[in-house]
Amino acid sequence: MTTITSYVRYRPDLEQPFPNEEELVQQVVTAMLHANQQVAAKHRHGLRDAHAKSHGVLAGELRVKPSLPKHLAQGLFAAEHTYPVIVRFSTAPGDLRSDQVPVQRGMAIKVIGATGPRAVDDGFTTQDFLLVNHATLPFGTIGEYAKLQRLLESQPRQSDQQLQVAGLGARLAARTLSHLGRPSPPQIETLAAANNHILGETFHSMAALRYGDHVAKLSAAPRSTNVRALTGRPVDKKAGESALRDLVVDFFAHNSAEYELRAQLCTDIDRMPVEDASVLWQEELSPHQVVATLHLPAQDAYSDARRRYADDVLSYNPWHALEAHRPLGSIMRSRRSAYPRSSEFRHTFNGIEQHEPASIDELPA
Ligand code: HEM
Incomplete structure (x- = not known):
C-alpha cells in the first residue's frame, strides 16, 4: 500500500503577527545598528552586522533537477534549469573573530536570473x-x-x-544533557557548535519559506565525496586565525565540489510551525528531498578583488526573493528591515554604492 503524503498548502494566514512585533523588531534593529557602529569605529571600516567575516567567495551553478514531482517543481524549481550563483561562506558574529572560535558558520547563495513576481517590489x-x-x-x-x-x-x-572556553564548556554541558535525554537550553545550543571544516557542513534556512504552493525549510548538504569526507573533520588548532579561509582556498585551488539543495516540505502546521524557528521539523514527518545540485568548480576562492566585492559591494538578504519563496514567520519578517539597515550602514560608512548583480560577470575573478 502506498501512503500519500499531503503537503500543507501555502496560505497567507499561516503567518500570525507576534504581539508587539513592530516594536520588538525596532528594538532589535536599533541595537544591531549600535553594535555595528562600534565595530565600524574599531576597524575604521563598515562590516556586516552579522556574518561579517567571509571565508570564501565562489562562482558556481545551481542545477535544478529535471522532472521533479509536482510538489517539488515549484517556484525557482518549477523546471529543469541551470542558474549562475555567487556563494559566500561566513561566520556568524558581526565582527572579525579568530576562526578557532567555534561559532556558527554560514553559506549564502545568490541565484542570478530568477525571474517572476517578487516577494517585495525591489x-x-x-x-x-x-x-x-x-x-x-x-x-x-x-x-x-x-x-x-x-x-x-x-x-x-x-x-x-x-569564547573558546565558553564553547568548550557548552559542548560538555550539551553532551551531558543529551546523555540524560534532556534538550539543551538555547544558550548552550548556540555556544556548543564544534569547530569543523566548513566545507563538510550541512547548512539550513532554519526558518520557513514559501515553496510555491507549499511551505518548506531548505538545506544544502555535501554531495561529492571530497566534501563529504570533510564532514566532522576538526579545524587544526594550530592553523591560525584565518584557518577557514585557508582551508577553502586550498580546497578550491585543485578541486570542485557539489552540494545538494533539499526542500523539507511542511506536512503538519502544528508540529512543523512557521512562527517558531526553534522547533525542529522532524524527518519522520517529512524528509529532505533533493531539488537541485550546487556545483562549485575549482577556482581562486578568495582573491582580493573577490573579497572586496563580496564583503563591501554585495548584500545578501532573504527578502531578495521571488514571491514563490516569500520568507515566513516573525524571525523572517524581522529580517526585512534588519538586512537593508545593516547593508546601508556599511555601504555609507565605506562610501561604496550598493549594487545588486544582474549577471555573474559582475563577480571579479
Ligand atoms: C533564520 C535565521 C537566520 C539565518 C539562517 C541567517 C543567516 C545569515 C547569513 C548566512 C548571513 C550572511 C549573508 C552574507 O554572506 O552576506 C546573515 C547576515 C545577516 N543577518 Fe542573518 N540569519 C538569520 C536570522 C537573522 C535575524 C533574526 C537577524 C536580525 C533581525 C539577522 C540579521 C542579519 C544581518 C543584519 C546580516 C548582515 C546583512 C548585511 O549587512 O548585508 N539575521 N544572516
Whole structure:
C-alpha cells in the first residue's frame, strides 16, 4: 500500500503577527545598528552586522533537477534549469573573530536570473538563500530574539579566548544533557557548535519559506565525496586565525565540489510551525528531498578583488526573493528591515554604492 503524503498548502494566514512585533523588531534593529557602529569605529571600516567575516567567495551553478514531482517543481524549481550563483561562506558574529572560535558558520547563495513576481517590489532578479550550519534557530520568535539581544547587550564584549572556553564548556554541558535525554537550553545550543571544516557542513534556512504552493525549510548538504569526507573533520588548532579561509582556498585551488539543495516540505502546521524557528521539523514527518545540485568548480576562492566585492559591494538578504519563496514567520519578517539597515550602514560608512548583480560577470575573478 502506498501512503500519500499531503503537503500543507501555502496560505497567507499561516503567518500570525507576534504581539508587539513592530516594536520588538525596532528594538532589535536599533541595537544591531549600535553594535555595528562600534565595530565600524574599531576597524575604521563598515562590516556586516552579522556574518561579517567571509571565508570564501565562489562562482558556481545551481542545477535544478529535471522532472521533479509536482510538489517539488515549484517556484525557482518549477523546471529543469541551470542558474549562475555567487556563494559566500561566513561566520556568524558581526565582527572579525579568530576562526578557532567555534561559532556558527554560514553559506549564502545568490541565484542570478530568477525571474517572476517578487516577494517585495525591489525590481531585482536574484533569489538569495541564507543558510547556517544548524537546523534550528534557538531563539525562534522575535520575542525570544529580542530577549537574547538584551542579554548580549548587558554583557561586556568577550575576547576570542573567552569564547573558546565558553564553547568548550557548552559542548560538555550539551553532551551531558543529551546523555540524560534532556534538550539543551538555547544558550548552550548556540555556544556548543564544534569547530569543523566548513566545507563538510550541512547548512539550513532554519526558518520557513514559501515553496510555491507549499511551505518548506531548505538545506544544502555535501554531495561529492571530497566534501563529504570533510564532514566532522576538526579545524587544526594550530592553523591560525584565518584557518577557514585557508582551508577553502586550498580546497578550491585543485578541486570542485557539489552540494545538494533539499526542500523539507511542511506536512503538519502544528508540529512543523512557521512562527517558531526553534522547533525542529522532524524527518519522520517529512524528509529532505533533493531539488537541485550546487556545483562549485575549482577556482581562486578568495582573491582580493573577490573579497572586496563580496564583503563591501554585495548584500545578501532573504527578502531578495521571488514571491514563490516569500520568507515566513516573525524571525523572517524581522529580517526585512534588519538586512537593508545593516547593508546601508556599511555601504555609507565605506562610501561604496550598493549594487545588486544582474549577471555573474559582475563577480571579479
Ligand atoms: C533564520 C535565521 C537566520 C539565518 C539562517 C541567517 C543567516 C545569515 C547569513 C548566512 C548571513 C550572511 C549573508 C552574507 O554572506 O552576506 C546573515 C547576515 C545577516 N543577518 Fe542573518 N540569519 C538569520 C536570522 C537573522 C535575524 C533574526 C537577524 C536580525 C533581525 C539577522 C540579521 C542579519 C544581518 C543584519 C546580516 C548582515 C546583512 C548585511 O549587512 O548585508 N539575521 N544572516
